[in-house]
Amino acid sequence: MTYWAVRAGAGWLVVLVPLVVIIVVAPDHPTWLVVATVVEAVVGALHVLVMPRWRFRVHRWEVTDQALYTQSGWFTVERRVAPISRIQTVDTERGPLEQLFGLTKVTITTASAAGPLKIHGLDAVTAARLADELTTGTGGDGT
Amino acid sequence: MNDWRRLDPRVLAIRPIEGLIRAAVPLLVVFFSGSGDGPGQWISVAAAALVVLAGIMHWFTTRYRITDTQVELRTGLLRRRHVAVPLDRVRSVDVTASVMHRLLRVAVVKIGTGRQDKGKHDELRLDAVSAGEARALRSELLHRQNAPVAAASPAADPTRHPTQDATAYPAPYSAPAEVMLSEFDPAWVRFAPFTLSGLATVGAITGYVFHLLNEAHIDPGRVGEVRSFAGVLSRTSLPLLALAVLVILVLLASAFSTAGYLLAFWGFRLTRHPGGSLHVQRGLLTSRSVSLEERRLRGVEIREPLLLRLVTGARLVAIATGMREDRGSDKGGELLQPPAPLALTHRVAALVLGTTDPTTAALRMHGPAARRRRYLRALAAAVVVLAVFVVLRVLGALPNWPWWLAALLVPIAAVVARDRYRSLGHTVVAGYLVTRHGSIDRRTAALRTDGIIGWRLKQTFFQRRAGLATLTATTAGGHGAYHVPDVPLREALDCAEDAVPGLLAPFLAPAPPRSPR
Numbered sequence: 001m002t003y004w005a006v007r008a009g010a011g012w013l014v015v016l017v018p019l020v021v022i023i024v025v026a027p028d029h030p031t032w033l034v035v036a037t038v039v040e041a042v043v044g045a046l047h048v049l050v051m052p053r054w055r056f057r058v059h060r061w062e063v064t065d066q067a068l069y070t071q072s073g074w075f076t077v078e079r080r081v082a083p084i085s086r087i088q089t090v091d092t093e094r095g096p097l098e099q100l101f102g103l104t105k106v107t108i109t110t111a112s113a114a115g116p117l118k119i120h121g122l123d124a125v126t127a128a129r130l131a132d133e134l135t136t137g138t139g140g141d142g143t
Numbered sequence: 144m145n146d147w148r149r150l151d152p153r154v155l156a157i158r159p160i161e162g163l164i165r166a167a168v169p170l171l172v173v174f175f176s177g178s179g180d181g182p183g184q185w186i187s188v189a190a191a192a193l194v195v196l197a198g199i200m201h202w203f204t205t206r207y208r209i210t211d212t213q214v215e216l217r218t219g220l221l222r223r224r225h226v227a228v229p230l231d232r233v234r235s236v237d238v239t240a241s242v243m244h245r246l247l248r249v250a251v252v253k254i255g256t257g258r259q260d261k262g263k264h265d266e267l268r269l270d271a272v273s274a275g276e277a278r279a280l281r282s283e284l285l286h287r288q289n290a291p292v293a294a295a296s297p298a299a300d301p302t303r304h305p306t307q308d309a310t311a312y313p314a315p316y317s318a319p320a321e322v323m324l325s326e327f328d329p330a331w332v333r334f335a336p337f338t339l340s341g342l343a344t345v346g347a348i349t350g351y352v353f354h355l356l357n358e359a360h361i362d363p364g365r366v367g368e369v370r371s372f373a374g375v376l377s378r379t380s381l382p383l384l385a386l387a388v389l390v391i392l393v394l395l396a397s398a399f400s401t402a403g404y405l406l407a408f409w410g411f412r413l414t415r416h417p418g419g420s421l422h423v424q425r426g427l428l429t430s431r432s433v434s435l436e437e438r439r440l441r442g443v444e445i446r447e448p449l450l451l452r453l454v455t456g457a458r459l460v461a462i463a464t465g466m467r468e469d470r471g472s473d474k475g476g477e478l479l480q481p482p483a484p485l486a487l488t489h490r491v492a493a494l495v496l497g498t499t500d501p502t503t504a505a506l507r508m509h510g511p512a513a514r515r516r517r518y519l520r521a522l523a524a525a526v527v528v529l530a531v532f533v534v535l536r537v538l539g540a541l542p543n544w545p546w547w548l549a550a551l552l553v554p555i556a557a558v559v560a561r562d563r564y565r566s567l568g569h570t571v572v573a574g575y576l577v578t579r580h581g582s583i584d585r586r587t588a589a590l591r592t593d594g595i596i597g598w599r600l601k602q603t604f605f606q607r608r609a610g611l612a613t614l615t616a617t618t619a620g621g622h623g624a625y626h627v628p629d630v631p632l633r634e635a636l637d638c639a640e641d642a643v644p645g646l647l648a649p650f651l652a653p654a655p656p657r658s659p660r
Contacts, residue, residue, distance in 0.1 A: 067646055076602065078601040079601075080598065081598045112618055
C-alpha cells in the first residue's frame, strides 16, 4: 500500500516540481499557471491518499490445482483466470523501489499474446514459493 | 536427407535485380542530383555494384537442411546467422512467388513458427528455391506424420540437384485428393469497390507524386496548365469543388480497390489436404500459397466492415495459432475467403470447421444497460466535438459552417449507437464461443472453447455502476484475445462457465468476486 503511494507520489512530483520551480524562479509567470499547479497538487494528493487503499482492497490472487486467479486495478477492475496447464513462463521481478519495500512482482504468461497475469507486491518468500508451485507439473504444448 | 542444401541457382539472377529495383529511387536521385560528372555518379555506380554483389553473395552464403528433428538455416556473410527450428513447432509454410520468380519458376518459402512476438528473426525464409522444391518442402514439413512418403519423393532427394526438377510451374499445387472448399468467382469483384483498400493507394500515390515534384524542384504553380487550371478552380464555388473532389476520389478509390482485389485474389482457391491442412492459394501476378495445419485452427472470424455490410458482403479469416501477424486487412489471421457474398462466406466457414457454421447461430443480446451505454458513449463524443466548435464560434475563431457540420454528428452518432447495440451479442454453441460487436467494422468471431486458455473480466467504474463487464477470452491464435463487450456480469460468468466448465467456478463459490457496485 505504501509502495503504491510512494510510486504514485513520485509520479506526481515529477510533474509538480518543475512547475513550482518555474513559479518561484520566473517573476512574470501567468496566473493560470499557478491555478493549474494548485489544481494538480490537490488532484495528486487525492490520488496518493485514495488510490492505494482502494487498490489494496481490490487486489487479490488465488491459486488452485487447476487454475490461477488474479484481481487487480482500482478504477477499472480486471480479473484474470488461467488454467495451470496453459502457463508458459513465470517471471519474478523486483524494481529498485520494490526492493526498498521488500516486494516482488510475479508475471505469469500463457501462450496468448494478450493475457499475462501479474501479481504485484508479494513478499519474496511467497513469490518464490508461488513460482515453484506454478512451474512444476505443467506438460504439453499449452496452446 | 540430412545434407545441407543450397538455394536454387536461379536466385543468382533474381536477387541482384530485386535489390536494384528496391534501391532504384535513392540510386537515381543520387545519380542525377550531382551536376556533370561529380562524385554522386561514382557513388551511385559503386552502390549499385555493392547491391548486385550482395545479391550474388546471398546464394553462396545460404544453406539449409532438414534433419529428423529440426529445420536449420545458415545465412549471412558478415553477420552469420544460424536458425534451428524443431520440426514439431513448424506451424505454417508460406510459398510466395513474384512475377520474376514465376518467370524463372522459383518461389520464396517462409516457414512460420508458433511465436506471437513481432520481428522477423523467428521466421525461416528460403529466398528462393525451385517451385518443385517448394512444393516438396511443404509436404515434407507439414505432413510428416501422415505422409512420410513425401520425404522420399524425387524432388526432395538431395542427391538430385534442384534445377533438374522439371515439374512445370505454375502446376496446380493440389493433388486430386484435395477437397475444394472455395474457388475464385469473377462475380466477387463487385464487392471490391466497397473494401476501401484503394483509398490508401490513392493517398500513397498522391503523396509520392508530391514527394517527386518536391525532389525534382518542380513548383506546380509555375507550370502554365496547372496555373490556368487553378484559376478556373478559384472561380468555382466551394461546395461544387468539394463535390467534384469527392466524386473523383470515390471513382479513383473504386478503380484502385478493384485492381487491388484482382491482383491479390485472382485464382483464389481454398482446399483441404487429406494430410490435415488447409491450403490457400491466390494472386494474379505475385502468387501466394499458404498452408495451415488444421490442428492449429482455433476458430474463424467473419469481418463485415460497414460498406461491405451494406451490400451483404463479408470476409472470412482463420483464428489459428502460430500465424504471422500480417499487415493491413490480413491482420490477426489468415484470410480464408476474400470479400464475397455473406451467404457464401458462411458456407465456407461451415466447410472449414466441419460443422454448421457457429457464426450463424442466434446470439444473446446484451440488454438495456448495454444499449444505454452504446448511446451514451456515441452521443457524448459527438456532443463534446460539437461543444468545442460552438465555443470556437462564440470566441469568433471560426465561421458558422464548421459547427453546422459538427451538429450533423449527433444524429449520425445515434444511428451508429443503434447499430452497435444491434450488432452486439454472444452465445456458446456446439463447442464454440461466438461473439459479435462493432458497427463500422463489425466482426463475428467463433472461437473453439477448447482453444480458450484464460479469461479476463474487466469492469471500469462506469461499467460497475451499470452492472456490466467486458469478458475476454484469451487464446493462442489470431488476435490472442476475443472480447464480449458490455455483457451483464451474471451473463458473463454464465457464458464463461458454459464455454469452459470448471475454470472460473472455484473462484466464485468460496469468495464471490466483488459484486457490481
